[in-house]
Amino acid sequence: MDEQPRAKAGITIALAGNPNAGKTTLFNSLTGLKQKVANYPGVTVERRAGVWKIGTIPASLIDLPGLYSLETTSLDEKIARDVLTGEINGLPKPDAIVAVVDATNLERNLYLVTQLFDFGIPVVVALTMIDVFEKQKHQIDVGKLSDLLKTPVVEVNARNGRGKQQLVESVGEAIDSGQRNPFSFNGGNVTGKIFARYNFISDVVQQSVLHNDLEAHDISEKIDRVLTHRIFGLVILIAILLLVFQAIFSWATLPMDLLEQGFGSMGAFVRSQMSEGILTDLLVDGIIAGVGGVLIFLPQILLLFLFISILEDTGYLARAAFLLDKLMSRVGLHGKAFLPLMSSFACAIPGIMATRTIENRRDRFATILIAPLMSCSARLPVYTLMIAAFFAGQTIFGFVSLGAVLMLAMYSLGIIAAIIVAFVLKRTILKAPPPPFIMELPPYRLPNLRTILQNMFTRAGLFVKRAGTVILAISIVLWALMYFPRQVPGLESQAASGVEGARESVPPSGAGGLTQQTQAAPIFHDQRQLETPNSELESNSRQLQNSYAGRLGHFIEPVIQPLGFDWKIGVALIASFAAREVLVSTLSIIYNVGKDENEESETLISAIRNAKREDGSLVWSPLTALTLMVFFVLAMQCMSTVAVVRRETNSWSWTLFMVGYMTVLAYAAAFATYQGGRLLGFA
């Protein structure tokens, strides 16, 4: 709310309307503010405001969530009610309401309008989709409609700007005259009131609309003969999902590589321009490497949201929910949970935020609790690194890539775990009767480019914000954990012989030490790694062992030993509690890849392959890699997600429950993988 532009003159106008009525498109058009379109459950979760000029007076325009009614119990409706009654802190009661009404769906849209009348605030109806309506050979008498509603009605077309000026005038007049609507709808009980409203609406519509061809099947119904067909519909849905995944996993590679190189160069440039010291190390190794390592995933997120926005904007996502609802309801979830869960494949944070319009609290919590089990894009570098290091180039049956099979297996494992957890939750602590399912299948519409881009960038913005705040803070903390305490260079030769001798903390040396090797978080391939003299490597290794992070790694080693992990992997696990992808950069720090720019050397991959324990045995095997992947599928290693879950459930107990069950699940599955693999003879 603090981010909302405040109108100087203090005029506040609320924009209300049914989902899919074109409300957010109108909002964008009136304010020009970047804003996403409400078109599917879960998109308009935040109340947004922009500045809209009423003549010369700037007014604050508040975009309410899409609503069918104001009298039921969903979170969106409660928020909307609170806005309209002025009960939201820092938001004055609106001076007027612009009610967006879809002409092609007049009766149901007007139902909300009759409820808006009850708030004692002047209402102006903005009639959208007139062009579509008239194409369907209907006619509407706008003057008559306005007379009957005793309310100004303005035809608007947000796409070409038609009617915007008239809307401004009507709203200005409505505020000046302070007109209140005279209607009251009292029919006794709840049902009676609904009847009273609809009887009034039927009258109004009958007198103002001329249906020439009421029975014409609309084009959406024809499209749905294929798209929601019980066989073709499912085939097409699967094809679309495959396309989306193809885009995320292969088309995103090029921009990701470019970003990776960009951050690498930025780090190198900063280092070359600054004198050596803690500040430079912090900037290059802590901030640029940490935040850069997260921003690398931006192309994937943009692509996913591009697809989701198109699917939403066209009306297809509701069909997908229709097709999948039965499957979702078998594990006790709502068809609407499909979108949040699908979003969670990119990132659980927008996914969890998208659960807001699942009305039933239990359904919503169940969806939130399993969303982080979907393999998000931050797990990808972990899977990719492990596959590249231990399974690259191997095939099954001679032609199926083992890497691809493992990747698919990891995604499937997350989905299966989510299904089992949801199943259990809905039969135990979240037990409830089958949830109601009432979902509009909106008419198919051509996607609007501006809407899609706005939607995409708004959501990407959420991700960038996360990188700029939580991840930044955690990057600095983690950098410090590995940077301090510093070693004195003179002690190195002595300590080199007594392996564990250098455990006690030593004052900072001030010079580069370990951290010069940690530049810019190499991800996996093509990163030229550089060899350093043995003594240097040992010194760095000791520095890490001595650091607070190293000590933490040693501390948890007994716990993770049954999973085949040593203390160095422990350090990486601790670091990646901040965000999963941090595992890769932490491993490159731990394995000390890269230093002297002129020498050839091993990559992170071969560093991992060759890493040895103190007894000289190899740390990693394909089984260890597989175990680590399984652990990452199931573990709750993302502080940002934890923060979002806390906010969305408004409960620390649920949040901690989620962290707890995921950690237990991850540990148990990793334990079973490693120990089971050993029993089967894989070392």
Added chain:
Amino acid sequence: MNLTHAPAGVDARITAVNGEGGITRRLMEMGVRPGISVRLVKTGPFGDPIEIRVLGYSLAIRRNEADTIEVEL
């Protein structure tokens, strides 16, 4: 008969909405109420939910909800 058993693609008239509580209220608020015309459009691929057409728009509801809607042809 209830809506679940109505023939697909045929217009019917709602005679009663029998449920109570939030779901029924939501159905009525979305226009599904006695006296109006309704059409069962199709059944989802796994037998549920169903798509119905009321007031000129399409709505997906589950059989549980459809069972509360009484119609006559």
